[in-house]
Amino acid sequence: GAVVSQHPSRVICKSGTSVKIECRSLDFQATTMFWYRQFPKKSLMLMATSNEGSKATYEQGVEKDKFLINHASLTLSTLTVTSAHPEDSSFYICSARVQTSGRALSSYEQYFGPGTRLTVT
Amino acid sequence: TQLLEQSPQFLSIQEGENLTVYCNSSSVFSSLQWYRQEPGEGPVLLVTVVTGGEVKKLKRLTFQFGDARKDSSLHITAAQPGDTGLYLCAGVYLGSSNTGKLIFGQGTTLQVKP
Numbered sequence: 116g117a118v119v120s121q122h123p124s125r126v127i128c129k130s131g132t133s134v135k136i137e138c139r140s141l142d143f144q145a146t147t148m149f150w151y152r153q154f155p156k157k158s159l160m161l162m163a164t165s166n167e168g169s170k171a172t173y174e175q176g177v178e179k180d181k182f183l184i185n186h187a188s189l190t191l192s193t194l195t196v197t198s199a200h201p202e203d204s205s206f207y208i209c210s211a212r213v214q215t216s217g218r219a220l221s222s223y224e225q226y227f228g229p230g231t232r233l234t235v236t
Numbered sequence: 237t238q239l240l241e242q243s244p245q246f247l248s249i250q251e252g253e254n255l256t257v258y259c260n261s262s263s264v265f266s267s268l269q270w271y272r273q274e275p276g277e278g279p280v281l282l283v284t285v286v287t288g289g290e291v292k293k294l295k296r297l298t299f300q301f302g303d304a305r306k307d308s309s310l311h312i313t314a315a316q317p318g319d320t321g322l323y324l325c326a327g328v329y330l331g332s333s334n335t336g337k338l339i340f341g342q343g344t345t346l347q348v349k350p
Contacts, residue, residue, distance in 0.1 A: 119278075149337060158242075158324060158343040159279070208278050212336060215284075223328070223336050224269065227278035 117143050117213045121228035128199055129236055135195045136231045138209030144189035145211035149225065150182075153206045165192040199235040207231045242325055242341025249315055250349050257310045257344045259325035268308045268327040269338070270299055279324055315348045322346075 118141040128134050138148055146167045151159040163184050164172040171184035181203075183195040196203055210225040241260045249255055259268070267286045271279035283292050285301035285308060292299045296319075298311040308327075312319055322345050326338040 121278075147336070156322070156343075156345060158340045159326075161337060161340075164337055206276075210278075210338075223267075224281060224284055225326075225338055226281060227271070229278045230276065232276070 117141075117211065117226040119209065119211050119226050119228040121209055121231050123231060124229060125232045125234075127234045127236060130200055131198055133195055133197045134199055134233060135193055136207055136209075136233075138192045138194070138211070138228050140190045140211045143211070143213060145192075145213070146189060147212040148186060148192040149210045149212070150184060150192070150194050151208045151210065153208060153230075155206075159208060162194075167192075196233065199233070201235045204233055204235045207233060240325060240327055240339050240341040242344055244344060245342055246345050248347040248349065251316055252314050253348075255312050255315060255346070257323055257325075257346075258307065259309070259327075259341050260307045261327070261329075262306065263329050264305050265327035265329060266305075268301060268305075268325060270308070270310055271324040271326065273322040273324060279322075312346075315346075317348045317350050320346055320348050 120139045122137045126134055148165040150162045152162050153159050161174050162177045165184045165186040167186045167189050173179045181197055186192040208230045210227045212223050212225050214223055243258050269284045270282045272282055273279040283299045288303045288305045290301040296313045300309045322343050324343045325341040328336050
């Protein structure tokens with residue numbers, strides 16, 4: 116399967132600072148990437164859809180000025196958590212959409228990165 | 237509201253037992269995927285089902301997509317401690333926008349005791 120990497124895997128920052136998380140597709144190009152947030156023993160919550168060369172689409176309730184997304188190339192999307200607070204502490208996961216065959220939605224699969232554990236103190 | 241109901245949410249069984257996890261919705265999916273996730277790691281794709289009535293097997297795991305493409309199941313035969321983890325179903329709704337974003341079920345935490 117396709118490989119997606121994330122960096123860093125863990126980060127601890129002080130309240131009020133900003134943190135950037137990188138998501139890379141290693142062996143394929145991804146015009147669309149997704150950013151998720153996950154709480155302990157819970158499912159994934161979609162935060163935003165990142166499209167190469169255009170503005171990200173945010174889910175309802177997600178502050179776009181707080182969670183800045185940049186998809187500057189076909190292999191890299193970044194998520195910047197600005198002015199982080201302890202309640203932003205979470206496991207952040209990205210995924211990249213891969214087209215398997217054809218053009219229908221059913222011909223796409225998503226592959227996930229290993230996640231980034233953010234702790235804000 | 238697009239909902240994907242996954243059940244059970246927690247399951248603790250003995251090694252060798254069989255189990256089934258269900259994902260149900262009132263809406264039709266264009267495709268549905270099953271993932272397995274271990275603590276501190278990202279989800280790993282197990283299978284994608286696309287056609288109504290489709291059955292796929294992955295060793296001791298059997299995945300089924302409902303005829304109407306509104307539901308899916310994961311059956312594990314003779315579970316082993318290595319099967320322990322969080323199982324997630326996720327689907328792309330047929331009526332969704334062209335983003336193809338996945339809607340996730342609540343997840344099933346499976347613990348297999350030796």
